[in-house]
Amino acid sequence: MWLQKCILTNYLTHHHLNLTFGTVSLISGLNGAGKTSVLEAIRMVLTGADARVDHKKDYPLLLTDGAKKGVIRLTWEDQDGSHDSQIDLPSGKRSGTGADATFLEYALGTKNIADLKEKDMKALVYRLSHVQITTQRVTELLAESEVGPALTKLLLPSIRAGGFAAGEKEAKEMLRVRKGVWEEITGEDYGKVKAEDWRPDRSSPVPVAPTAAVISAAENAMTSARTALEKAIENMGKAKGHSLPSAARLAELSDKAATLPTLQGVLSTLEAGITVLETDVSLLQQDIAAVQNGHHVTCPHCQAALVYEDGELLPNALAADHLVDVSDRQQRLDTATAKLVALRNESRDTVKSIAIAEQAVSILSQTTTASGDMVDLTVLQENVARRRTDVVVTEQALADLQKQLQTANQSSSQEERAKKILGQIQQLEHAVTVLAPDGIPARFLSAALEPFNTRLSNASTAAHWPLIQLTPEMRVTWRGRPYALCSESEKWRVNAVLAVVLAEMSEIGFVLLDRFDVLEPKGRSNALRWLTQCSQQVILAGTAKEKPKLPNSVQVIWLDNPVANSVAA
Numbered sequence: 001m002w003l004q005k006c007i008l009t010n011y012l013t014h015h016h017l018n019l020t021f022g023t024v025s026l027i028s029g030l031n032g033a034g035k036t037s038v039l040e041a042i043r044m045v046l047t048g049a050d051a052r053v054d055h056k057k058d059y060p061l062l063l064t065d066g067a068k069k070g071v072i073r074l075t076w077e078d079q080d081g082s083h084d085s086q087i088d089l090p091s092g093k094r095s096g097t098g099a100d101a102t103f104l105e106y107a108l109g110t111k112n113i114a115d116l117k118e119k120d121m122k123a124l125v126y127r128l129s130h131v132q133i134t135t136q137r138v139t140e141l142l143a144e145s146e147v148g149p150a151l152t153k154l155l156l157p158s159i160r161a162g163g164f165a166a167g168e169k170e171a172k173e174m175l176r177v178r179k180g181v182w183e184e185i186t187g188e189d190y191g192k193v194k195a196e197d198w199r200p201d202r203s204s205p206v207p208v209a210p211t212a213a214v215i216s217a218a219e220n221a222m223t224s225a226r227t228a229l230e231k232a233i234e235n236m237g238k239a240k241g242h243s244l245p246s247a248a249r250l251a252e253l254s255d256k257a258a259t260l261p262t263l264q265g266v267l268s269t270l271e272a273g274i275t276v277l278e279t280d281v282s283l284l285q286q287d288i289a290a291v292q293n294g295h296h297v298t299c300p301h302c303q304a305a306l307v308y309e310d311g312e313l314l315p316n317a318l319a320a321d322h323l324v325d326v327s328d329r330q331q332r333l334d335t336a337t338a339k340l341v342a343l344r345n346e347s348r349d350t351v352k353s354i355a356i357a358e359q360a361v362s363i364l365s366q367t368t369t370a371s372g373d374m375v376d377l378t379v380l381q382e383n384v385a386r387r388r389t390d391v392v393v394t395e396q397a398l399a400d401l402q403k404q405l406q407t408a409n410q411s412s413s414q415e416e417r418a419k420k421i422l423g424q425i426q427q428l429e430h431a432v433t434v435l436a437p438d439g440i441p442a443r444f445l446s447a448a449l450e451p452f453n454t455r456l457s458n459a460s461t462a463a464h465w466p467l468i469q470l471t472p473e474m475r476v477t478w479r480g481r482p483y484a485l486c487s488e489s490e491k492w493r494v495n496a497v498l499a500v501v502l503a504e505m506s507e508i509g510f511v512l513l514d515r516f517d518v519l520e521p522k523g524r525s526n527a528l529r530w531l532t533q534c535s536q537q538v539i540l541a542g543t544a545k546e547k548p549k550l551p552n553s554v555q556v557i558w559l560d561n562p563v564a565n566s567v568a569a
Contacts, residue, residue: 001078001509002537003042010063010070011089012037022555024531026516027541028548029559035541038559039512042539043108045074045085048094051110060090078509103128103506106499109514113498114476114483114491121474122445128505129448135160141443145434151427155435168435175428182421185414195422200414209408210401218401222394229387236380256360263354270347277340284333445472455501463530468497492518496527503536516542528554 008017013034019027027035044050053061063070070089075082083097105111106124116124126132138159142152154174159167179190186198434440453469460468466479476483476498478490486494492515499511519527524542531538532553547558 001076003074003076003510003539005075006038006042007073008041010067011041011072012062012064015064019557021537021539023537024528024553025539025555025557026550027539027557027559028544031543033559035559036514039514039541041072042074042512043110045072045087046104046108047110056092059092063089103502103508106502107508107511109499109512112495113502114494118474125452125470126448128502129451131444131448133444138440141440142434145440147431147434148427151431155431164435164441168432171428171431171435175425175432178421178425178428182418182425185418185421198418209405215401215405218394218398222398225387225390225394229391232384232387236384253360253364256357257364260354260357260361263350263357267347267350267354270343270350274340274343274347277336277343280336281333281340284329284336288329288333452501455504456497459497459501462533463497464526465493468494489518489520489523500534500536510537510539513538513540516540517544
């Protein structure tokens with residue numbers, strides 16, 4: 001990118017300024033001549049932001065006193081040809097072609113590289129050096145570092161998500177888990193030296209593993225016992241309908257059968273009582289109905305005894321006696337009815353008991369008649385119980401043999417399993433080392449830093465200045481001293497070298513450098529000599545009491561009258 005021309009109309013102190021730039025251009029003049037304003041105008045056109053105002057509503061403040069409109073126009077070229085960019089004031093409207101802003105803020109001097117934080121500085125250097133941390137490249141470096149493919153596959157998701165620090169953390173967590181497994185196998189605390197020479201304690205006898213034939217015989221015995229149990233249960237089920245009652249059941253049936261005559265007598269007595277009560281209830285109901293048919297009633301007002309005859313209510317001296325008789329008869333009827341209900345309920349229960357007793361008599365009769373064809377269920381139940389015991393015994397015997405086999409296998413493989421886990425631990429320890437900052441990350445950083453520092457070194461040498469470098473911690477140094485401890489003139493030199501190197505590596509092609517006058521006269525001559533040897537376009541601004549006399553390789557733009565109608569260079 002090459003800045004060709006800048007035209008300012010009614011911008012700050014400049015009514016009209018028409019500038020044409022060379023390879024190295026020095027904008028110089030007295031204080032207040034508008035040197036920095038030219039650089040700010042260029043920055044504003046290329047970025048859309050102005051250093052003096054924060055909001056577009058304040059853009060009228062950028063106009064020259066008395067002016068209502070202004071224009072900033074910049075002509076520049078790149079590999080695609082010549083371009084014009086313009087900002088109209090006070091609207092702030094931008095027109096023309098925009099510039100690629102990837103590294104523009106560093107070339108324009110709106111942001112100092114030396115002030116970047118570590119993360120941002122690292123990202124910038126990686127981009128400038130075209131170093132990319134891809135999954136493929138990380139996989140290749142892990143393979144070169146002898147990290148196995150299986151472990152690499154486990155670590156890559158963490159590396160992709162959070163960088164090498166996240167991958168290192170994941171490896172450490174996996175390492176912690178594996179050490180815990182080793183301690184569980186051995187029963188001892190993990191130690192690197194101890195683990196390499198560890199052997200199991202052989203002071204206790206190692207159990208002998210049962211042979212396959214012994215285990216097979218135990219399995220067959222268990223299967224036979226289960227089959228016999230199933231057969232016994234099946235036989236008992238079939239015999240339940242043809243089995244002899246147990247002794248307790250026979251005693252129970254005999255007791256119930258013995259109650260039959262008594263129950264039959266009780267039922268006869270109950271039935272006779274029911275007949276008598278049914279007659280009494282019927283007579284009482286008839287008597288009460290006969291009395292009520294005389295229509296004896298009570299006056300609802302005075303409670304006098306009345307009789308209803310031929311459609312009229314008439315006093316009746318005998319009516320009260322009849323009413324008393326009805327009440328007495330009703331009470332007796334209620335009592336008789338209750339007794340009748342109780343006797344009927346008792347009779348019903350007695351009939352049920354007689355049925356149970358008759359059933360017991362029938363069962364006992366059948367048992368006596370067909371005892372020769374019945375099966376003793378007790379014998380079958382005892383057989384099932386024995387078969388259940390056989391199954392439990394054979395199952396336990398097989399379980400004991402299997403446990404003995406497992407114990408023997410564990411004892412014989414304890415050392416092998418401990419060695420296998422130790423191998424995983426050693427792989428993870430190696431992976432942690434590889435992923436540490438001085439491992440693979442350092443290789444990527446070195447690949448990015450080396451070309452950057454090489455160019456810084458070349459620029460320092462060309463300018464006859466002390467060595468300027470960027471440390472792995474992303475700190476800029478001047479003669480080994482941190483940038484923050486440098487003087488103002490030293491910081492200017494550092495920033496100039498960083499900006500030129502960035503312009504060269506990014507191919508942005510130009511830099512703007514303000515406050516050139518911070519250097520002493522001899523330092524300015526050295527700086528200009530170096531800048532004229534650079535392949536980048538450089539536009540400087542600095543205060544001077546008079547127009548400097550410089551070699552033809554440096555274009556001098558002298559601003560001696562801030563409100564001059566035209567200045568061309």
